[in-house]
Amino acid sequence: MNVATRKSDKADMSRTRILDAAAGLFSADGYASVSLRAIATAAGMKAGSVYYHFESKQAIVIEILDLGISMVHGEVRQTIENLPSGVSASATVRAGILAHLRAMFEFSDYTAANVRIYGQVPEPVRTANLKARRDYEALWDHMLQQVAVQNGVRANVDLKAFRLMVIGALNATIEWFDPKRGNLANLADSYAEILLHGLLPAREPEK
Amino acid sequence: MNVATRKSDKADMSRTRILDAAAGLFSADGYASVSLRAIATAAGMKAGSVYYHFESKQAIVIEILDLGISMVHGEVRQTIENLPSGVSASATVRAGILAHLRAMFEFSDYTAANVRIYGQVPEPVRTANLKARRDYEALWDHMLQQVAVQNGVRANVDLKAFRLMVIGALNATIEWFDPKRGNLANLADSYAEILLHGLLPAREPEK
DNA sequence: GTCTATAGCTCGATAGAC
DNA sequence: GTCTATCGAGCTATAGAC
Numbered sequence: 001m002n003v004a005t006r007k008s009d010k011a012d013m014s015r016t017r018i019l020d021a022a023a024g025l026f027s028a029d030g031y032a033s034v035s036l037r038a039i040a041t042a043a044g045m046k047a048g049s050v051y052y053h054f055e056s057k058q059a060i061v062i063e064i065l066d067l068g069i070s071m072v073h074g075e076v077r078q079t080i081e082n083l084p085s086g087v088s089a090s091a092t093v094r095a096g097i098l099a100h101l102r103a104m105f106e107f108s109d110y111t112a113a114n115v116r117i118y119g120q121v122p123e124p125v126r127t128a129n130l131k132a133r134r135d136y137e138a139l140w141d142h143m144l145q146q147v148a149v150q151n152g153v154r155a156n157v158d159l160k161a162f163r164l165m166v167i168g169a170l171n172a173t174i175e176w177f178d179p180k181r182g183n184l185a186n187l188a189d190s191y192a193e194i195l196l197h198g199l200l201p202a203r204e205p206e207k
Numbered sequence: 208m209n210v211a212t213r214k215s216d217k218a219d220m221s222r223t224r225i226l227d228a229a230a231g232l233f234s235a236d237g238y239a240s241v242s243l244r245a246i247a248t249a250a251g252m253k254a255g256s257v258y259y260h261f262e263s264k265q266a267i268v269i270e271i272l273d274l275g276i277s278m279v280h281g282e283v284r285q286t287i288e289n290l291p292s293g294v295s296a297s298a299t300v301r302a303g304i305l306a307h308l309r310a311m312f313e314f315s316d317y318t319a320a321n322v323r324i325y326g327q328v329p330e331p332v333r334t335a336n337l338k339a340r341r342d343y344e345a346l347w348d349h350m351l352q353q354v355a356v357q358n359g360v361r362a363n364v365d366l367k368a369f370r371l372m373v374i375g376a377l378n379a380t381i382e383w384f385d386p387k388r389g390n391l392a393n394l395a396d397s398y399a400e401i402l403l404h405g406l407l408p409a410r411e412p413e414k
Numbered sequence: 415g416t417c418t419a420t421a422g423c424t425c426g427a428t429a430g431a432c
Numbered sequence: 433g434t435c436t437a438t439c440g441a442g443c444t445a446t447a448g449a450c
Contacts, residue, residue, distance in 0.1 A: 010433075011433075014433075014434090028327070029239075029327050030237050030238060030239055030240075030324070030326075030327030031237060031239075031240070032236075032237055032238075032239040032240030033237075033238070033239030033240075033327065035424075035425060035426085036425080036426060036427085037424085037425080037426095045433090045434065045435090046434070046435060046436080047426085047427090048427085048428080048429090048434075048435065048436075048437090049433070049434045049435070051426095051427070051428080052433055052434075053433090056426080056427080057426070057427095089406070089407060090407060093406065116323075116326050116327060117237070117327070119237075119323050119382060120235070120236050120237030120240065120323060120324070147406075151407075152407075152408055153406050153407060153408070154404060154405070154406065154407065154408050154409070156400055157397075157400060157401060157406055158397045161394070161397035161398065161401065162401055162406055164379075164380075164383065165376050165379075165397075165398055165401055167379075168375070168376050168379025168380065168382070169372050169375050169376040169379065171379065172371075172372075172374075172375025172376065172378065172379050173371075173375065175326060175375070176371065187368070190364075190365045190368035190372075191368065191372060193363055193364060194364060194368070194369055194372060194402065194405070195401065195405060195406060196405045196406050196407050197361065197404075197405040197407060198361070198401070198402060198403045198404040198405035199296070199300065199354075199360050199361065199364055199369055199402060199403050200296060200297060200359075200360060200361065200403050200404060201359055201360070201361050202361070202409045217415075218415075221415075221416090242442075242443060242444085243443080243444060243445085244442085244443080244444095252415090252416065252417090253416070253417060253418080254443095254444085254445090255416075255417065255418075255419090255445085255446080255447095256415070256416045256417070258444095258445070258446080259415060259416075260415090263444085263445080264444070264445095
């Protein structure tokens with residue numbers, strides 16, 4: 001390992017420390033109230049040093065939001081791709097729900113930052129994050145389309161509404177669920193059970 | 208109408224203008240990034256004048272968060288209470304879902320502020336808002352309990368998970384639904400349909 | 415009730431030493 | 433790569449005139 005490589009490793013580690021620190025602070029306190037000095041301190045350095053790795057506070061948050069989406073996207077896509085072919089609608093959706101929740105809480109600082117601060121970040125930051133969001137939504141739409149074709153879904157379920165509701169409901173759990181106190185697999189089962197079969201008994205028509 | 212009353216009216220109007228302006232700014236930009244000068248300007252006055260009506264920025268946001276919850280709470284409670292007695296599980300839950308969405312988008316600055324900035328507001332503000340939140344959750348729990356007793360729900364649906372999922376899913380719509388472009392009653396129907404009956408056809412067991 | 419003026423901070427970002 | 437020092441700006445909140 002030569003000097004250049006070691007230098008690069010050190011820079012990479014500092015970059016990562018900055019991102020991790022900023023993600024934690026952003027998700028806890030919002031975007032604007034977190035100062036660069038606070039990020040630097042949490043990353044173990046001084047404010048001025050942060051500018052060696054990032055050109056601005058916006059550049060930091062753009063990278064955090066993209067990482068948050070792509071971590072969940074990657075986990076869900078991989079999980080779905082690894083399912084045996086011909087798997088049922090329920091199994092596919094259940095696997096997607098569990099994978100989304102698992103990734104969300106594994107990288108919770110990055111995903112919580114996404115859920116909590118996306119709506120209040122400067123406009124250029126939102127724009128930069130749009131493609132990643134659209135790509136993840138497309139994964140769910142494709143998955144639900146496959147389910148509809150191969151296994152059938154109820155006639156009066158709007159698949160786009162279903163996708164919006166699933167992602168919205170799963171993301172909202174970041175506000176109250178604590179994986180250290182609750183069982184994540186149980187949470188995924190509860191949510192999947194409701195999303196697939198609903199609240200009401202199956203064979204009774206609505207009164 | 209005497210002078211004292213007119214004075215009081217004027218003060219009330221200024222208070223309301225400040226709250227409305229602040230709610231709009233908080234929901235759009237987050238808590239910390241909104242300055243008191245910006246609130247004052249949007250309310251048509253100067254920064255110093257705001258302190259005649261509120262003792263601090265925190266006092267403003269506390270009132271906004273409480274109003275946001277209680278507006279939705281009031282609308283849902285009133286809707287449920289006015290249902291004919293003996294109404295079915297599905298009708299009760301559908302009415303609750305519609306009422307929540309209707310109130311949410313009618314008072315959208317206040318409710319969006321709740322959804323977006325609650326997680327990143329100073330701790331004393333969160334504490335002050337806790338009772339209002341617990342009270343609203345209790346309304347849903349009571350409603351779902353009634354539904355379970357009177358009309359029956361599927362055995363493997365966890366009612367607490369259902370309540371958390373409903374409120375989380377409904378609140379998440381504030382991030383993407385625009386009542387000027389979409390039909391709110393249709394949105395409520397789509398969501399109720401999924402929550403009550405699920406994605407899958409009723410009579411097919413899971414494969 | 416609303417104004418102006420300002421005290422006392424903290425912010426993002428930059429410059430330049432090491 | 434990280435530091436110290438600092439600029440110019442903007443912040444919350446207060447004081448006192450009107």
